Amino acid sequence: MVLLSFLNPLSEEAEQIVREKSSLEELFNINKDLIDIISHTNSQNISNDDFIPNNLAELAVKRLEWFARKKNDKKYDHNDYVFLMNPDIAMYDIISFYIAAQAIGIKFNPNSRESRVFIESQGQLVQERLEKLSTSLRKEVVGKLLNQLITMDNISWTSLGTLLGSKKINLTDLIIDQGEVILDKDDFIYRFSDKIVGRVPEKMYDILIGDKIKELIINRMIMQNTENYLLKVHEMASNIEAHPSLIIIADEISKMLNERTSIFSGGGGDTKASKLVGEAFPPCIKNTIDGVSSGNRNDAIVLLLTSFISYARLYPSVFKNETNLKISDLDKGLKITTNEILPLIYEAAGRCTPPLFEDDPQEKLNITAKLGFGVHMVPDLNNEGESKWYTPMSCEKIKIHLPVLCKPDKDCKKISNPLSYYNRRKWIMNQSPDSSPPEEKEKSPKKED
Numbered sequence: 510m511v512l513l514s515f516l517n518p519l520s521e522e523a524e525q526i527v528r529e530k531s532s533l534e535e536l537f538n539i540n541k542d543l544i545d546i547i548s549h550t551n552s553q554n555i556s557n558d559d560f561i562p563n564n565l566a567e568l569a570v571k572r573l574e575w576f577a578r579k580k581n582d583k584k585y586d587h588n589d590y591v592f593l594m595n596p597d598i599a600m601y602d603i604i605s606f607y608i609a610a611q612a613i614g615i616k617f618n619p620n621s622r623e624s625r626v627f628i629e630s631q632g633q634l635v636q637e638r639l640e641k642l643s644t645s646l647r648k649e650v651v652g653k654l655l656n657q658l659i660t661m662d663n664i665s666w667t668s669l670g671t672l673l674g675s676k677k678i679n680l681t682d683l684i685i686d687q688g689e690v691i692l693d694k695d696d697f698i699y700r701f702s703d704k705i706v707g708r709v710p711e712k713m714y715d716i717l718i719g720d721k722i723k724e725l726i727i728n729r730m731i732m733q734n735t736e737n738y739l740l741k742v743h744e745m746a747s748n749i750e751a752h753p754s755l756i757i758i759a760d761e762i763s764k765m766l767n768e769r770t771s772i773f774s775g776g777g778g779d780t781k782a783s784k785l786v787g788e789a790f791p792p793c794i795k796n797t798i799d800g801v802s803s804g805n806r807n808d809a810i811v812l813l814l815t816s817f818i819s820y821a822r823l824y825p826s827v828f829k830n831e832t833n834l835k836i837s838d839l840d841k842g843l844k845i846t847t848n849e850i851l852p853l854i855y856e857a858a859g860r861c862t863p864p865l866f867e868d869d870p871q872e873k874l875n876i877t878a879k880l881g882f883g884v885h886m887v888p889d890l891n892n893e894g895e896s897k898w899y900t901p902m903s904c905e906k907i908k909i910h911l912p913v914l915c916k917p918d919k920d921c922k923k924i925s926n927p928l929s930y931y932n933r934r935k936w937i938m939n940q941s942p943d944s945s946p947p948e949e950k951e952k953s954p955k956k957e958d
């Protein structure tokens with residue numbers, strides 16, 4: 510069933526297709542069959558040649574372009590990319606998945622923007638391709654995919670450790686009994702029917718588990734497997750010489766993402782960075798900048814202030830945009846990071862009691878790591894992607910871990926993250942006294958780290 514590999518390109522069947530049908534020498538050859546399928550896909554926009562990939566290399570780049578535009582471009586038109594949902598392109602799509610994965614894995618870090626966009630785009634493709642299926646076919650496909658991805662009868666929740674650890678799945682999404690994740694309807698009824706009072710067990714199963722949890726697990730497992738594959742390619746790349754075609758494709762992907770980022774952030778767009786406005790900082794951040802005493806000092810500077818200041822300065826709309834960016838996407842030569850962000854953090858560290866770096870100089874390494882540049886003394890572009898650029902802590906977490914810093918004022922009532930407070934206060938400061946401020950928009954979907 511090629512349809513399964515269209516959804517799970519890391520299946521054995523998909524690997525077989527790639528072994529038999531792909532050749533690195535043909536990636537840039539015009540592929541008439543592919544063009545024909547795409548041109549005849551229902552509703553596909555063919556008014557411009559640019560909408561139709563001519564070869565496998567262009568198809569590999571289109572997969573990521575679709576996702577980048579869908580997430581960021583207000584002018585995004587689904588009809589420009591309908592072909593990505595057409596199972597008739599399955600064979601070419603599977604090959605293009607491997608082309609993109611190998612190009613990205615060879616050239617970029619596993620934490621790079623290119624890697625992250627690729628992994629997220631695969632998850633989104635799986636979700637939208639499933640949504641296109643009829644109800645009965647969708648059920649059948651979900652069952653087969655689960656069997657493909659999970660070989661044991663019962664999954665212990667600890668076997669999902671990587672997915673839980675990386676927050677791809679929350680423990681609260683799952684129904685767990687005696688350490689096992691319950692997915693099967695009969696199993697659910699067998700275990701819980703005598704404990705359910707006043708409700709029909711079958712209905713409870715549909716509400717609590719149903720297909721949605723199965724699809725979530727499938728989706729996240731495919732994303733995790735994609736991430737693992739990128740890592741494997743990246744590790745192998747240091748020992749073998751990369752095919753020049755893959756390097757060209759990696760550069761094309763990066764160029765496309767650069768263009769999309771600058772298009773979306775230009776002209777006062779959401780990701781446009783602007784100078785910090787200290788008067789708009791929330792009380793917890795002002796208190797941190799004033800200096801924190803030992804006990805709370807390290808977390809306040811490294812976890813709270815570092816992420817807040819860097820996002821407030823470079824990417825204040827991170828929770829609204831849903832797009833993961835690197836610092837260098839917004840601060841190419843790291844001038845702002847070096848000249849504005851780090852001095853503010855270091856000065857606040859110096860105001861702590863005792864001064865943070867005097868007895869904990871290694872915390873400079875942790876600050877660099879929280880900015881996404883790995884464990885090094887200062888941020889360096891060569892190290893970017895070795896760690897994650899951490900997003901600001903939520904108010905909930907601050908109240909738990911750093912309660913002494915949270916002294917809410919009236920504006921704290923309407924927000925759930927200090928960065929939302931900052932955006933809101935800045936907006937109010939720029940308006941006339943009569944204007945009403947916007948409600949917090951970043952409640953979901955992107956969660957802080």
Ligand code: SF4
Pocket residue numbers: 791792793794903904907908914915916917918921925926927930
């Ligand atoms: S409510 Fe949130 S923003 Fe306000 S002081 Fe507390 S942690 Fe900071």
